[in-house]
Amino acid sequence: VNTAIGFASSITSNGADLQHQPLVVALGGATPPIEITVRDDGAEVEGAIVGASTRDPAGAGFRSQRQSQSNVCFIPMTGGAGQFRTASVSPDGTFRLQQLPPGVYRVLAFDRQQPDLEYASEEAVSKYEAKAQVIRVVAGQKVHLQLPLITQGE
Structure with a gap:
């Protein structure tokens, strides 16, 4: 669940945590109410x-033709309370993400969008471990990161 004002801290139905379990509805049965709690x-x-600059196009493999495609992925660690999020990288190589839900995240910067990244699979994201930063965030915290860019061939 995405909102413009915050994040869904819990989604439940009939006692089931729908952020980690599927909603099960019996054939012909009524759908139980779904409760969503939003926090801001x-x-x-x-x-x-790191090394990205419009004055230094060779830095970290960051190229002007890819700037609009570059993004930072915040991948929740297995079993954690975080939620997958992405942030776009601006032409000057900076990024900003607001309303990141509390949790532990593996943070990766890619030179292009990763629509096929299986972020829920430890095996799929482990190959990027050398360029990842792991962060733990709590409500209201402000964090500053410097990330290396992962290019297509990596």
């Missing part, structure tokens, strides 16, 4: 891609 005290993360 998420963390704020800002940062820069």
Whole structure:
């Protein structure tokens, strides 16, 4: 569940945590009510891609033709309370994400969008471990990061 004002801290139905379990409805049965709790005290993360600059196009593999496609992925660690999020990288190599739900995240910066990234699979994201930063955020926290850019061939 995405909102413009915060993040869904809980989604439940009939006692089931729908952020971690599927909603099960019996054939012909009524759908039980779904309760969503929204909070607006998420963390704020800002940062820069190391070596990325419009004056230094060779830095970290950051190229002007890819700037609009570059993004930072916040991947919740297995079993954690976080929620997957992305932030766009601006032309000067900086990024900012507001309302990041509390949790522990593996943070990765890619030179292009990753629509096929299986972020829920430890095996799929472990190959990027050398360029990842792991952060733990709490409500209202502000964090500043500097991340290396992962290019297509990596």
